[in-house]
Amino acid sequence: xRALLGIGTNLGDREENLAGAFxxxxxxxxxxxxxxxxxxxxxxxDVLSEQGDYLNCCVLIETGLTPIELLHSCLExxxxxxxxxxxxxxxxxxxxxxxVCEGAESCTEELTLPHPGILERAFVMVPMSDIFPGRNALGxxxxxxxEAVDKSGVRLYK
Numbered sequence: 001x002r003a004l005l006g007i008g009t010n011l012g013d014r015e016e017n018l019a020g021a022f023x024x025x026x027x028x029x030x031x032x033x034x035x036x037x038x039x040x041x042x043x044x045x046d047v048l049s050e051q052g053d054y055l056n057c058c059v060l061i062e063t064g065l066t067p068i069e070l071l072h073s074c075l076e077x078x079x080x081x082x083x084x085x086x087x088x089x090x091x092x093x094x095x096x097x098x099x100v101c102e103g104a105e106s107c108t109e110e111l112t113l114p115h116p117g118i119l120e121r122a123f124v125m126v127p128m129s130d131i132f133p134g135r136n137a138l139g140x141x142x143x144x145x146x147e148a149v150d151k152s153g154v155r156l157y158k
Contacts, residue, residue, distance in 0.1 A: 001062070001063060001064075001065075001066075001067075001101055001102050001103065001104065002034065002060060002061065002062050002063075002101075002102040002138055003060075003061050003062075003063060003067070003070060003098060003099075003100065003101045003102065003138075004058055004059070004060055004061075004099045004100045004101075004128065004131070004137050004138060005025070005058065005059045005060075005061065005074065005096055005097065005098060005099060006056065006057075006058055006095075006096070006097040006099050006115070006124050006127075007021050007056065007057050007058070007059060007094075007095070007096050007097075008054045008055065008056045008092075008094075008095040008097075008123070009021075009054065009055055009092065009093055009094050009095065010044065010051055010052045010053060010054040010055070010091050010092065011052070011082075011091050011092060011093045012082065012093050014054075014055040015055070017055075017081055017082075017093050017094050018039065018055060018057065020081050020094070021059075021077065021081060021094055021096060022036065022059070024077040024080065024081070025059065025061060025077070028063065028065065028070075028073050028077075029064065029065065030063055030064030030065065031061055031062065031063040031064070031065065032061065032062050032063075033059060033060075033061055034060040034061060034062055035059070035060040035131045036057060036058075036059050036060075037057045037058040037059070037127035037128070037130035037131050038057065038127060038130050038156055038157075039055050039056070039057045039127075039156075039157040039158070040055070040056050040057065040123060040126055040127055040154050040155060040156060040157055041053050041054065041055055041056075041155045041156075041157045042054050042056055042122075042123040042153055042154050042155070043153055044091075045121060045123060051091040052091065054123065055157055056123045056124070056127060056154075057127050058099070058124070058127040058128050058130070058131055060131050067098065067101045067104050067106060067111060067113060068106075068110070068111055070098060070101070071098050071110070071111050074096040074097075074098060075096075077094070077096060078092075078094045078095065078096055081093055081094040082094065083095070097115055097124075098111070098113065098115065099114060099115045099118055099124065099128070099137070100113065100114045100115070100118075100137050100138045100139070100140050101113055101138070102138040102139065103139070114140050118140070118142065118145075119142060119145035119149075120145070120149070121149070122149045122150060122151045122153065122154045123153075123154055125142055125145065125146045125149060125151075126151055126154045128142065129142075129146060
């Protein structure tokens with residue numbers, strides 16, 4: 001199965017955090033990285049407290065894991081990279097969101113696929129469009145939402 005992940009970090013050495021996420025994903029059983037988007041810097045979204053800017057990107061992987069196994073593996077990887085879950089949308093060393101899984105949908109308390117916030121978040125759609133320039137990510141058509149969303153706060157990093 002191919003899956004698209006959104007990755008973000010705004011604490012510590014953000015570049016090192018991203019490198020750790022890429023390395024950790026490559027070590028998941030039966031998983032390989034197929035594509036990594038450009039990296040973008042963005043202001044925090046929907047936050048309750050002041051925090052630093054994020055580095056965000058999307059990663060396309062191929063994996064033998066099921067969506068729920070992939071979710072659990074991503075949560076373990078986040079924790080291994082220092083993620084502490086506290087306040088809602090709080091600052092974090094690592095955030096790995098399972099955005100879309102090819103041929104899979106889910107609507108449970110634990111996992112919703114496609115991720116419910118994709119079509120409202122420029123910091124997700126801009127890097128997704130690097131990997132899917134036709135604006136169709138593994139069956140999710142995001143062309144209309146991409147055109148409508150304000151992308152002015154999404155800046156190419158370096």
